[in-house]
Amino acid sequence: MTADPHKQQLRRTMRRDLWLTLTPAVLLMGAAFAAAFHFIEPAPPKKLVLAMSPDEGGFRFYARKYQDFLARHGVTLELRSTKGSIDNIALLADARSGVDVAFVQSGTVASEKAAENVVSLGSLSYVPLWVFHRGEPLEDVRQLEGRRIAVGPEGSGTRALALTLLKANAVEGAPTELLPLERDAAVEQLKQGQLDAVFLISPAESPIIHKLAAVPGIQLLSFSRAEAYSRRFTYLSRLVLPRGVFNLAADIPERDVEVLAPTANLVARDSLHPALAYLLMRAASEVHGKAGLLDGAGEFPAPRETGFPLSSEARRYYEAGVPLLQRYLPFWAANLVDRLWVMLVPFIAVVVPLFRIIPALYQWRIRSRIVRWYARLKEIEIQLDENPGREMLEDMLKRLEEAEREVNRIPMPLSYAENLYFFREHIEVVRRRLIRRLAGGLEGVDGHLQHASAQ
Numbered sequence: 001m002t003a004d005p006h007k008q009q010l011r012r013t014m015r016r017d018l019w020l021t022l023t024p025a026v027l028l029m030g031a032a033f034a035a036a037f038h039f040i041e042p043a044p045p046k047k048l049v050l051a052m053s054p055d056e057g058g059f060r061f062y063a064r065k066y067q068d069f070l071a072r073h074g075v076t077l078e079l080r081s082t083k084g085s086i087d088n089i090a091l092l093a094d095a096r097s098g099v100d101v102a103f104v105q106s107g108t109v110a111s112e113k114a115a116e117n118v119v120s121l122g123s124l125s126y127v128p129l130w131v132f133h134r135g136e137p138l139e140d141v142r143q144l145e146g147r148r149i150a151v152g153p154e155g156s157g158t159r160a161l162a163l164t165l166l167k168a169n170a171v172e173g174a175p176t177e178l179l180p181l182e183r184d185a186a187v188e189q190l191k192q193g194q195l196d197a198v199f200l201i202s203p204a205e206s207p208i209i210h211k212l213a214a215v216p217g218i219q220l221l222s223f224s225r226a227e228a229y230s231r232r233f234t235y236l237s238r239l240v241l242p243r244g245v246f247n248l249a250a251d252i253p254e255r256d257v258e259v260l261a262p263t264a265n266l267v268a269r270d271s272l273h274p275a276l277a278y279l280l281m282r283a284a285s286e287v288h289g290k291a292g293l294l295d296g297a298g299e300f301p302a303p304r305e306t307g308f309p310l311s312s313e314a315r316r317y318y319e320a321g322v323p324l325l326q327r328y329l330p331f332w333a334a335n336l337v338d339r340l341w342v343m344l345v346p347f348i349a350v351v352v353p354l355f356r357i358i359p360a361l362y363q364w365r366i367r368s369r370i371v372r373w374y375a376r377l378k379e380i381e382i383q384l385d386e387n388p389g390r391e392m393l394e395d396m397l398k399r400l401e402e403a404e405r406e407v408n409r410i411p412m413p414l415s416y417a418e419n420l421y422f423f424r425e426h427i428e429v430v431r432r433r434l435i436r437r438l439a440g441g442l443e444g445v446d447g448h449l450q451h452a453s454a455q
Helices: 005-038 059-072 085-093 112-117 157-168 183-191 207-213 226-232 274-288 312-320 324-328 331-384 390-408 414-439 442-454
Strands: 047-052 076-081 101-105 118-126 129-134 148-150 177-179 197-201 218-220 237-241 257-261 263-269
Touching (some): 047 085, 129 257, 148 183, 331 390, 331 414
Parallel strands (some): 047 076, 148 177
Antiparallel strands (some): 129 197, 237 257
């Protein structure tokens, strides 16, 4: 059976009207979503690389805690061993190294070039400087002049701090002998009497510090001028190690000891994904938030001076805490929602109004096919008011019938057919006036009514 040509034409017209209405809206929505997509952060990587020195500041112990925390949230933390804090900063400064974050010691000297690419996520704990020596108790590093001293390997934060203090007291040169020994080798040589002193940086809870403090003949230096050092070097804190805190039964240490303590810090490349920055700071709060021998509960992590600018994520974390979404959602879900909320902007600003505009626009397009014929109808009515002759009236009637035929051919969806019938009613009103004029007699009546109205 052959399809109705009128129905086919109607379907084609409706499809064309729909596309002409929807295409600009779709293009506008696409442009809005593309602009919003430009501001969406990419998904965070599933792996981070952490640079740390196993022998410095207890960083190996902390790194394992961080590994466990991040693994619970689906992120793998790869550890890269280095000689110390200076090496760690150099790796962060090199975009090709693959290192994302690092543990470093406060006061570590960094070049301006490195500082441009590195930001701080905060200080994690105190990591005191321990100066063990043989012989009578000493009160200051000045008294180490002329001795054999292990100051840590090249590139380590221990060596950097030891040299800073020795130079400040002008005892770093001959006859003082400075040896770049690793921690375990230095401790062993000190026990055997091959060294006079050793500089170590490690948490107060470190077993190696407790054991070394208990070795007969080895003393722990107490900085009598600790306050002066902390004023000169603002990244150092003056702390007091209470008598007997290592071993109450053996009374170790046998007196209060004043120590100088830099802080362990978490630093990162400035390109670190914000979601991972927040996750690392949550790990820091879990690992370092408890009280220790020298740290108070809740004292760390903290936005202390590290020599690097505090990242914007760290600043918000310390001011407002964990982001709202991460408090109630798993890390992956919180990150997904946080990334996609930007898409709500074009949805609210563009899509919602378009849902209201598109139907009205489609309706206007359908009605416009009839509305333009009202201009011809109005033209005929104006001419009719000018009292035309019979020949003009017949021409007007032909034009009216032609307009009706053309309008009847307009494809019109059933839901909008009322507009077509309204127009046909209006045509009929004008047609009746024309027919009455042609029949004669109406002109006098119309004139009489206009005269009465004027009076």
